[in-house]
Amino acid sequence: MDIQAEKLDLIKWLADINEPSVIKRFIALKKREQTDWWDQISLEEKTEIEEGLAQADRGEVIPHEEVMAKYQKWRSK
CATH class of the missing domain: 1.20.5 (Single alpha-helices involved in coiled-coils or other helix-helix interfaces)
Structure with missing residues (x-):
């Protein structure tokens, strides 16, 4: 259908x-x-999200593969 x-x-x-x-x-x-979810979150949450986006824009990121390798021991089997 x-x-x-x-x-x-x-x-x-x-x-x-x-x-x-x-x-x-x-x-x-x-x-x-x-209602937009952005209007429902706290100022602190908005600030953290905006900082994360700014870091990404500056290239301050860690590749997914690197994160997965670093935390492999905590991943489910």
Whole structure:
């Protein structure tokens, strides 16, 4: 089934729901989807992310393979 058909199926299903608590949960989900995660994190988290991006822009990164080799002993077997 393609995505448009799936959406139509969901619309039909939702139209038949008569339980107010279920509808309220969908409304809450819709509101949560409209919120950008960036607006939900702390200033400290934003600062850390921005610093990490700046480090990457400056080339201050460690290759993935090097990290994996260094921490091999903690990786699951």
